Amino acid sequence: MKMFKSISTDIGIDLGTCNTLIYIRGKGIVCSEPSVVAVERGTKKVVAVGADAKKMLWRTPDDIIAIRPLRDGVIADLETTEKMIRYFIAKVLPKRWLVKPRIVIGVPSCITEVEKRAVEECAYKAGAREVEIIEESLAAAIGANIPIFEPAGHMVCDIGGGTSEISVISLGGMVVTNAIRVGGDAFDISIIKHVRNVHNLIIGEQTAEKLKMNIGNASPEQKIEKMEIKGTDAITGLPRRLEIDSVEVREALQEPINLICEEIKKTLGQTPPELAGDIVERGIVMTGGGSNLKGLTKLISKETGVPVILAEKPLLCVALGAGMYFDHARDANQSRSIYNNLNG
Structure with a gap:
């Protein structure tokens, strides 16, 4: 058993609604891709995963559908999530494993036991030898040192x-x-709603995300930034451009x-x-x-x-912490053992 542990690969996964990050002990972050899968509508055959699939969101022909299998931090589509995890693991690990990997996955504490078991099941089906499910904030704390x-x-x-x-x-x-x-999705949705309600302009998630990242802000700033966006006029149905500033984006983000x-x-x-x-x-x-x-x-x-x-590295903390979890658990057990011996 000890020999297996010494040659086993430890993998930490931040299975996020927007992005999936994978950390391998000794290698660091080896994968950071959007949590998107493109499949054929009838056969459910995978056409693309990750960055390639994200480019297809809202742009696919009728026979292909690009989907995000996770919503609000939980699995909305079990079968597609399993395919996505399997794809990412196959991408970062050698084709022939001497020993199957141990996988730690960070999940939100608000998910149910049924949802937890679904995540665990996905990891085992994707080829894990041992699976540990831990709260995201615990993983994030470890990753933030x-x-x-x-x-x-x-x-x-x-x-x-x-x-x-x-x-x-x-x-x-x-x-x-x-x-x-x-979370970040709610920020995007708030921007989409604001632009629709105030300017009668319909924009997509990717445009809202660009607004958030480029000129989004939570506190008033001395410099007011502006950005041009494109969308569909809600009244005429025609394409239209609009310039929006950072003050308006801040107002849009206030509720979340x-x-x-x-x-x-x-x-x-x-x-x-x-x-x-x-x-x-x-x-x-x-x-x-x-x-x-x-x-x-x-x-x-x-x-x-x-x-x-x-x-x-705020974006990487959960994946880093999940990947280091087994080492931290071992160190904690050793510390408790020493403490118990001293006070025994």
Whole structure:
């Protein structure tokens, strides 16, 4: 058994609504691609996966459908998700495995046991020898190099594509955790709705995402940025251009951002006083792609009165932490064993 562990490949997967990231121990992040699969409508035969499939979203002929098999951080299409995981693993691992890999997958804490089992089943069918399912915020904390096994409180806010998860971690466990199905996708949808309601212009998810990434912001800034977008006029049905500025995008994003801020405040209110004191001193660590929104850390700090720190590689934290999970679990067990021997 020990020999298997020494030659086994440990894989960490951030199975995200928008992107799937894969970390292999000793190699780092080896795959970062959109969670999109293009299949033939009748046969369900896979035509493309990842970046190639994303290009086909909303642009496919009638016989091909490009789908996102995960919604709000959970599996909406089990069969397609399995094909996607299998494809990504085959892409990053040699064709002939000496020993099947151990896989750790980060999932939102708000998913049900049935949904958890579905993720686990997908990983086993994709070729895993051993599968561990852990909460995204725990994986994110490990990936952000937070010393989670200390007897102190650490707060992590992970904003992914489909969910935002806020957790207080101490001694390697989750003391308080809350999750809402609001994330980067909700930001995009809010922009789409705003542009439709205010300007009678219909835009797609990719245009909304570009607006968010290029001029999106959560706090007022001195410089007002502008960007030209293209879409379909809701009244005439004809193509139309529109120039939109960063102030308007901030207004469009207000609702989902407020929901995340309220969830953070709620989690702080549920935190035991001793751990809350640690968080005020150490700050809230932000991870996940949604944390990259300009001015978001500043706004959350202003709303909570607590320092907010953006992790060094927020988008990669869950995948990195999932990949390092087995090593951290081993170190934690060794520490507990030493402690028990000293106090036995």
